[in-house]
Amino acid sequence: MGDEDWEAEIIKPHMSSYVPVFEKDRYSSGANGDTFNRTPASSSEMDDGPSRRDHFMRSGFASGRSMGNRDSEYEQDEGTQRTGGLFGSRRPALSGTGNGDTYQSRSGSGSGRGGYKGLNEEVVTGSRKNSWKSDAEGGESGDTQGPKVTYIPPPPPEDEDSIFAHYQTGINFDKYDTILVEVSGHDAPPAILTFEEANLCQTLNNNIAKAGYTKLTPVQKYSIPIILAGRDLMACAQTGSGKTAAFLLPILAHLMRVGITASRFKELQEPECIIVAPTRELINQIYLEARKFSFGTCVRAVVIYGGTQLGHSIRQIVQGCNILCATPGRLMDIIGKEKIGLKQVKYLVLDEADRMLDMGFGPEMKKLISCPGMPSKEQRQTLMFSATFPEEIQRLAGEFLKSNYLFVAVGQVGGACRDVQQTILQVGQYSKREKLVEILQNIGDERTMVFVETKKKADFIATFLCQEKISTTSIHGDREQREREQALGDFRCGKCPVLVATSVAARGLDIENVQHVINFDLPSTIDEYVHRIGRTGRCGNTGRAISFFDPESDSHLAQPLVKVLSDAQQDVPAWLEEIAFSTYVPGFSGNARGNVFASVDTRKNYQGKSTLNTAGFSSSQAPSPVDDESWD
Numbered sequence: 001m002g003d004e005d006w007e008a009e010i011i012k013p014h015m016s017s018y019v020p021v022f023e024k025d026r027y028s029s030g031a032n033g034d035t036f037n038r039t040p041a042s043s044s045e046m047d048d049g050p051s052r053r054d055h056f057m058r059s060g061f062a063s064g065r066s067m068g069n070r071d072s073e074y075e076q077d078e079g080t081q082r083t084g085g086l087f088g089s090r091r092p093a094l095s096g097t098g099n100g101d102t103y104q105s106r107s108g109s110g111s112g113r114g115g116y117k118g119l120n121e122e123v124v125t126g127s128r129k130n131s132w133k134s135d136a137e138g139g140e141s142g143d144t145q146g147p148k149v150t151y152i153p154p155p156p157p158e159d160e161d162s163i164f165a166h167y168q169t170g171i172n173f174d175k176y177d178t179i180l181v182e183v184s185g186h187d188a189p190p191a192i193l194t195f196e197e198a199n200l201c202q203t204l205n206n207n208i209a210k211a212g213y214t215k216l217t218p219v220q221k222y223s224i225p226i227i228l229a230g231r232d233l234m235a236c237a238q239t240g241s242g243k244t245a246a247f248l249l250p251i252l253a254h255l256m257r258v259g260i261t262a263s264r265f266k267e268l269q270e271p272e273c274i275i276v277a278p279t280r281e282l283i284n285q286i287y288l289e290a291r292k293f294s295f296g297t298c299v300r301a302v303v304i305y306g307g308t309q310l311g312h313s314i315r316q317i318v319q320g321c322n323i324l325c326a327t328p329g330r331l332m333d334i335i336g337k338e339k340i341g342l343k344q345v346k347y348l349v350l351d352e353a354d355r356m357l358d359m360g361f362g363p364e365m366k367k368l369i370s371c372p373g374m375p376s377k378e379q380r381q382t383l384m385f386s387a388t389f390p391e392e393i394q395r396l397a398g399e400f401l402k403s404n405y406l407f408v409a410v411g412q413v414g415g416a417c418r419d420v421q422q423t424i425l426q427v428g429q430y431s432k433r434e435k436l437v438e439i440l441q442n443i444g445d446e447r448t449m450v451f452v453e454t455k456k457k458a459d460f461i462a463t464f465l466c467q468e469k470i471s472t473t474s475i476h477g478d479r480e481q482r483e484r485e486q487a488l489g490d491f492r493c494g495k496c497p498v499l500v501a502t503s504v505a506a507r508g509l510d511i512e513n514v515q516h517v518i519n520f521d522l523p524s525t526i527d528e529y530v531h532r533i534g535r536t537g538r539c540g541n542t543g544r545a546i547s548f549f550d551p552e553s554d555s556h557l558a559q560p561l562v563k564v565l566s567d568a569q570q571d572v573p574a575w576l577e578e579i580a581f582s583t584y585v586p587g588f589s590g591n592a593r594g595n596v597f598a599s600v601d602t603r604k605n606y607q608g609k610s611t612l613n614t615a616g617f618s619s620s621q622a623p624s625p626v627d628d629e630s631w632d
């Protein structure tokens with residue numbers, strides 16, 4: 001469904017009946033509980049801007065993977081657009097206040113309390129995204145481009161209970177042991193079966209125990225020894241299966257073994273590890289994990305991301321920085337300003353690596369690895385993790401990795417988590433809201449993420465749900481950073497059990513007790529679908545995903561959806577099979593919009609491929625965990 005269609009349906013005819021009424025107690029607000037940053041209902045704002053696909057195609061960075069315009073959410077994350085055009089897009093505040101709450105336009109100029117939503121925090125779309133160099137020059141701290149971002153995120157928790165707070169693994173955690181794992185590449189070290197075998201230091205072991213980890217997940221069994229052996233790695237494992245610890249633990253083990261200590265007295269901070277991820281909330285989550293596992297050690301992790309005060313980022317770094325967790329835009333700003341040196345980088349980690357290498361971030365990642373001082377790929381260890389790895393992105397990744405990198409595929413590359421019960425409902429655009437309310441009323445207070453296509457729609461649906469007396473908050477790239485964090489906080493703690501989100505929240509977020517994901521709008525690609533539904537059913541817990549399939553706009557997804565559903569042993573509706581069959585294109589090669597994911601390590605001529613189950617037994621007779629990707 002195009003933006004225009006949706007707008008025609010909702011905004012124009014029903015505008016008066018849906019003028020959002022702000023209900024303080026129902027709609028999560030800004031950090032002070034005071035600001036709801038609303039998007040005016042004008043058509044000009046409906047568009048997320050030029051798609052990353054456009055940008056991708058223009059830049060010629062890679063070939064043909066389809067991206068819808070919703071992907072621009074990611075670009076917003078980096079807050080690197082500092083053009084006068086954006087500055088000029090500010091609009092006056094909308095309507096007034098209620099309960100002393102500020103209700104303002106998305107450009108946020110209406111309220112002192114809401115704060116000016118400066119350029120640096122604003123939207124970056126498509127081809128207007130700057131290069132890192134210009135960001136650095138006129139970037140977050142640029143003096144000539146308007147007010148600076150002043151948001152300073154709250155400090156992370158200091159008390160041990162909060163640092164180690166975790167949720168329980170679910171009833172299906174032990175089933176991980178039966179997942180087939182394929183390791184490809186030469187001379188892979190054997191998997192380990194227990195944490196003890198990893199031979200980590202005592203402090204790390206204590207932290208692992210305090211985190212409630214007693215047993216390794218498959219991706220950890222394979223990745224930890226590979227990383228400890230100094231090998232480059234591309235690892236693909238289902239959502240919620242512990243990829244973060246799979247790279248953090250061996251990196252920390254190495255840093256501690258060689259006796260790294262953070263020092264605030266070093267003139268130039270030179271981190272030994274850089275971790276990048278595509279969204280601010282995700283990188284913050286990774287940082288908190290790094291902080292948890294490095295608790296009580298001399299290794300210091302720091303997080304920096306867009307939408308926050310640059311000075312704050314710098315102050316965090318100068319206090320000592322061994323592991324730098326960063327979003328790409330802020331990282332390049334900091335490098336451009338020579339606030340860190342890269343010479344000591346031993347580990348470069350790309351989480352959500354397929355996203356980090358695609359058209360949105362790929363060029364920036366390329367610049368990162370060619371920055372002055374950055375050790376060559378032969379001199380550093382490069383680690384890539386994701387639940388999805390399209391073939392063309394795997395090929396691009398070769399530029400970043402040593403040629404003898406190892407590829408670990410846990411289960412089906414790009415497959416959906418089997419602990420998520422998937423339901424696809426045929427719902428036309430005009431019936432979606434009614435259906436959504438019906439479902440949410442049945443769900444009650446169980447935590448639910450509702451994904452929509454655009455930022456504007458996220459606001460609209462959130463407001464609509466509030467009017468329906470369903471406590472809802474929203475997260476998307478047009479909300480100020482503090483509002484995004486507040487929204488996530490309200491969702492996490494259960495104050496608002498419904499979170500309406502754009503794809504900015506599709507990847508990586510690990511939120512306890514998310515029992516349902518609803519795709520109000522389906523994403524443009526099947527990979528994005530896999531990530532979105534992976535916000536539930538994590539770490540052996542079960543979850544449910546309901547997706548509204550509008551044949552008018554989603555038929556391109558029918559074929560890959562049928563494959564994802566059947567691979568995950570879910571019921572496939574007959575009507576969906578029919579649509580898939582009618583849109584089936586013989587010889588469809590996998591590059592077209594929304595087509596099925598990569599199936600294997602794309603290096604065709606490797607040797608030493610072994611397929612094992614996660615108990616470590618060879619199962620050469622076993623069927624490959626990854627099917628041929630063709631639909632039939």
Ligand SMILES: Nc1ncnc2c1ncn2[C@@H]1O[C@H](COP(=O)(O)OP(=O)(O)OP(=O)(O)O)[C@@H](O)[C@H]1O
Pocket residue numbers: 166167169212213214215216217220237238239240241242243244245386387507508509510534535538539
């Ligand atoms: N060995 C383990 N034992 C118990 N819990 C674990 C273990 N490994 C990871 N977890 C927990 O499982 C949850 C999911 O882990 P994580 O966020 O790393 O998943 P992921 O594979 O990166 O998911 P995504 O693909 O969505 O990014 C986290 O809460 C994490 O603390």
